[in-house]
Amino acid sequence: MSKRQVRIGMIGYRFMGKAHSHAYRDLPFYFDLDVEPVMQAIAGRDPEAVRQAAGKMGWKSYETDWRRLLERDDIDLIDIGTPNDTHAEMAIAAAEAGKHIICEKPLAMNAEQAGRMLEAANRAGIVHMICHNYRFVPAIRYAKHLIDSGRLGTIYHMRATYLQDWIMDPKFPLVWRLRKEVCGSGTHGDLMAHSIDLARYLVGELTEVTGMMDTFVKCRPIGEMSGGLNAQVVDDRYGEVDVDDAVAFLGRFANGALGVFEASRFGKGNRNGNRFEINGSKGSVRWDMENMNNLQLYLDDDEKGMQGFRTINCTEEAHPYAGVYWPAGHIIGYEHTFINIMHELMRGIAGNFSPEPNFADGYRNQLVLDAVERSALTKQWVTIPT
Numbered sequence: 335m336s337k338r339q340v341r342i343g344m345i346g347y348r349f350m351g352k353a354h355s356h357a358y359r360d361l362p363f364y365f366d367l368d369v370e371p372v373m374q375a376i377a378g379r380d381p382e383a384v385r386q387a388a389g390k391m392g393w394k395s396y397e398t399d400w401r402r403l404l405e406r407d408d409i410d411l412i413d414i415g416t417p418n419d420t421h422a423e424m425a426i427a428a429a430e431a432g433k434h435i436i437c438e439k440p441l442a443m444n445a446e447q448a449g450r451m452l453e454a455a456n457r458a459g460i461v462h463m464i465c466h467n468y469r470f471v472p473a474i475r476y477a478k479h480l481i482d483s484g485r486l487g488t489i490y491h492m493r494a495t496y497l498q499d500w501i502m503d504p505k506f507p508l509v510w511r512l513r514k515e516v517c518g519s520g521t522h523g524d525l526m527a528h529s530i531d532l533a534r535y536l537v538g539e540l541t542e543v544t545g546m547m548d549t550f551v552k553c554r555p556i557g558e559m560s561g562g563l564n565a566q567v568v569d570d571r572y573g574e575v576d577v578d579d580a581v582a583f584l585g586r587f588a589n590g591a592l593g594v595f596e597a598s599r600f601g602k603g604n605r606n607g608n609r610f611e612i613n614g615s616k617g618s619v620r621w622d623m624e625n626m627n628n629l630q631l632y633l634d635d636d637e638k639g640m641q642g643f644r645t646i647n648c649t650e651e652a653h654p655y656a657g658v659y660w661p662a663g664h665i666i667g668y669e670h671t672f673i674n675i676m677h678e679l680m681r682g683i684a685g686n687f688s689p690e691p692n693f694a695d696g697y698r699n700q701l702v703l704d705a706v707e708r709s710a711l712t713k714q715w716v717t718i719p720t
């Protein structure tokens with residue numbers, strides 16, 4: 335019997351569009367799904383570029399206005415991979431059109447917008463997710479299992495850093511990621527949003543924060559993104575950078591743990607240094623995206639004299655998702671995090687539920703982002719609304 339189809343309409347087809355397209359293509363190859371994802375249409379504004387992208391990435395059709403995807407009755411799911419200022423308008427309209435949604439992070443420009451997106455999704459009864467793909471790294475899933483099963487004991491600390499260095503050249507152009515009216519915040523909403531998501535996933539809700547933010551290069555030539563994290567200067571005029579280059583904050587978790595967080599695009603030598611360490615009463619874990627298959631684990635009940643951090647290569651059947659790919663030791667990569675999250679999305683659509691992380695997580699994440707920004711401005715501790 336043929337499976338129910340999930341016909342996808344994707345908006346934005348560059349960095350995340352490429353990652354999502356690849357995931358939809360590979361998904362049925364690895365997972366036995368209850369539904370059949372169909373790459374129905376993409377939307378972009380440049381007719382020739384969107385036509386080429388559709389052909390290259392394997393989409394059946396294309397539109398030059400994203401609203402057309404919502405009018406089409408052969409689209410079931412809207413995938414939003416455009417800059418942050420567009421998410422709320424697109425997601426609310428998609429929900430009102432009765433389409434399921436996966437939206438890139440951060441969910442919105444601020445918590446007020448994110449709250450409206452959550453309300454619209456709930457009102458429409460559609461399935462929704464936010465693309466915090468790092469939750470779907472097998473090593474992180476396994477860390478979650480160790481924490482939830484009590485192997486690390488009471489959690490006291492989470493220390494997370496997310497460091498990149500791609501904008502350190504002062505001539506690197508003023509792209510959308512550095513303009514507040516388009517991105518909402520800089521490194522904060524881009525990188526820190528991921529660390530906050532991992533903190534909420536692994537340790538729990540944050541209750542209060544105190545933070546600081548700064549911008550090291552305040553003026554840049556006008557430019558645009560050209561794929562991945564590359565960009566080109568398109569104008570010899572300069573414009574003001576009005577978002578943070580770097581951010582740090584301290585936070586308290588509801589369960590009593592303490593959090594220390596830092597994100598920067600000025601961490602020279604760190605290309606995608608997404609890392610954390612969690613310490614509990616009985617053990618600790620450490621993880622680093624640039625070595626993503628490995629989890630460092632310390633357990634206090636190891637024999638005295640043999641104690642120490644061990645490296646677990648999370649590619650065994652026992653590690654979430656790892657078993658669907660290759661034999662143990664045959665590592666996976668960045669793109670597999672997107673295949674895994676799209677698998678959860680398809681499960682959600684098949685079962686009519688919104689898998690985590692969904693818009694409720696995106697909203698709670700945004701409350702923390704907003705609170706850190708407010709704290710940086712006021713130099714006060716800020717309580718996160720419950």
Ligand SMILES: NC(=O)c1ccc[n+]([C@@H]2O[C@H](COP(=O)([O-])OP(=O)(O)OC[C@H]3O[C@@H](n4cnc5c(N)ncnc54)[C@H](O)[C@@H]3O)[C@@H](O)[C@H]2O)c1
Nearest residue numbers: 346347348349350351378415416417418438439440465559
């Ligand atoms: N999950 C992750 O790890 C991750 C990584 C990178 C980016 N992101 C998020 O994904 C989103 C997109 O980032 P990106 O890196 O793919 O950006 P990008 O600049 O590479 O691509 C953006 C795409 O959106 C299109 N676009 C812009 N405005 C549009 C509009 N009004 N209508 C239709 N298309 C429009 C552009 O033409 C382009 O195709 C952002 O929200 C970003 O924060 C998430």
